[in-house]
Amino acid sequence: MARMELLSPAGGMEQLEAALRFGADAVYGGLKRFGLRASAGNFDWDELERALRLTHEKGARFYVTLNVLPYDDELEALAESAEKAFKMGVDAAIVSDPGAVALLRRRVPGLLVHVSTQANVMNSETAAIFTALGVKRIVVSRELSLERVRRLKEKLPEDVEVEAFVHGAMCMAHSGRCMMSDHIMGRGGNRGACAQPCRWEYIVTEVKRPNEPMPVLENEEGTYIFSAYDLNMLSHLPEMRDAGIISLKIEGRMKTAYYVASVTRIYREALDLLERDEDAYRAALPRLEEELLKVSHRASNTGFYFGRPQPSSGADGFHQTMEFSGKVLGCENGMIAVEVRNRFEKGDVLEAVTPHGVIPIPVEKMIREDGTETDFVSIAGSRVFVAGDAPVEKGDYLRGINRNHLRK
Numbered sequence: 001m002a003r004m005e006l007l008s009p010a011g012g013m014e015q016l017e018a019a020l021r022f023g024a025d026a027v028y029g030g031l032k033r034f035g036l037r038a039s040a041g042n043f044d045w046d047e048l049e050r051a052l053r054l055t056h057e058k059g060a061r062f063y064v065t066l067n068v069l070p071y072d073d074e075l076e077a078l079a080e081s082a083e084k085a086f087k088m089g090v091d092a093a094i095v096s097d098p099g100a101v102a103l104l105r106r107r108v109p110g111l112l113v114h115v116s117t118q119a120n121v122m123n124s125e126t127a128a129i130f131t132a133l134g135v136k137r138i139v140v141s142r143e144l145s146l147e148r149v150r151r152l153k154e155k156l157p158e159d160v161e162v163e164a165f166v167h168g169a170m171c172m173a174h175s176g177r178c179m180m181s182d183h184i185m186g187r188g189g190n191r192g193a194c195a196q197p198c199r200w201e202y203i204v205t206e207v208k209r210p211n212e213p214m215p216v217l218e219n220e221e222g223t224y225i226f227s228a229y230d231l232n233m234l235s236h237l238p239e240m241r242d243a244g245i246i247s248l249k250i251e252g253r254m255k256t257a258y259y260v261a262s263v264t265r266i267y268r269e270a271l272d273l274l275e276r277d278e279d280a281y282r283a284a285l286p287r288l289e290e291e292l293l294k295v296s297h298r299a300s301n302t303g304f305y306f307g308r309p310q311p312s313s314g315a316d317g318f319h320q321t322m323e324f325s326g327k328v329l330g331c332e333n334g335m336i337a338v339e340v341r342n343r344f345e346k347g348d349v350l351e352a353v354t355p356h357g358v359i360p361i362p363v364e365k366m367i368r369e370d371g372t373e374t375d376f377v378s379i380a381g382s383r384v385f386v387a388g389d390a391p392v393e394k395g396d397y398l399r400g401i402n403r404n405h406l407r408k
Contacts, residue, residue: 010028010029024060349363
């Protein structure tokens with residue numbers, strides 16, 4: 001069986017560099033138009049040229065997201081953008097609208113097209129429509145069980161691949177086709193501008209008692225009756241492989257580079273272990289699952305892969321047992337240059353997240369840029385030098401105590 005691809009999100013250049021450095025086989029990112037994450041940094045043409053160069057130097061692939069549902073007056077610009085991206089060297093385009101698929105296959109026949117999960121491919125007849133158009137990969141609907149994915153794959157032509165989400169935020173709507181944001185905020189979710197109202201807190205009021213709001217389900221974090229749990233399939237990679245899935249997609253084009261690096265590294269290690277020795281993979285799972293808890297996340301489940309999600313909704317805010325402390329800018333003369341992101345103090349033991357593992361960094365001495373010593377740092381964006389000779393490099397990330405977590 002072919003090696004499964006690890007596909008990581010690249011909301012911008014920093015996230016792309018993190019994904020590549022920490023082990024992604026491929027990345028997906030959007031242009032300034034026509035993607036479903038308009039609020040991500042995305043890539044202008046100059047940035048795309050640089051991104052493609054970096055990606056291909058690493059032996060990885062870049063898939064451009066053109067998965068907006070376009071209007072008639074946008075089709076020509078969409079085709080022109082796809083053609084330009086193809087000539088620059090993108091490896092495929094992720095498209096959701098059937099008309100857009102047909103248009104791009106006609107206008108840019110050399111461009112590989114992957115059908116987005118937004119297209120809601122739920123069965124072999126729908127898949128046949130897209131494969132007849134020349135599509136070479138289907139990102140299956142998130143509502144499919146692994147058994148249904150397996151049966152779908154068996155009916156596809158041999159040269160058509162299946163991609164599926166393995167980790168990250170899930171949408172309460174059918175594969176993301178939601179109208180809540182349109183109605184409440186006038187921001188189209190299928191136009192790349194979702195305001196995520198499903199993540200907001202809601203209350204119920206009785207018509208004759210408008211001043212008596214009633215929470216539906218509440219804990220110390222608030223009331224989240226529409227908020228879906230995150231997806232986490234780290235412990236089920238063999239089942240995804242056996243279902244015929246060739247590409248494992250991490251959600252998160254709105255996430256930070258630190259998040260992308262951390263989650264990519266964990267799945268990279270898991271996949272490498274699985275490929276060499278399934279027993280070693282299973283033995284490492286408790287440690288790797290614990291690693292995922294250190295990164296910002298909502299409560300998670302396995303989505304629809306094994307039937308109805310349990311729990312079905314009510315995921316509250318974000319949690320993490322550790323927090324992003326800083327980014328390593330370089331090392332010289334026994335000092336680690338750090339760009340600060342969150343407070344850390346003398347006496348803390350930071351952890352350096354590297355492509356090769358996690359390395360402890362005791363904070364015994366810190367020097368500000370002006371040469372003075374300090375016992376703590378807390379200003380995001382400032383720089384500090386931490387004494388230490390740990391084998392860390394530019395581009396590694398430091399994490400430390402989440403003091404808010406400890407107070408709970």
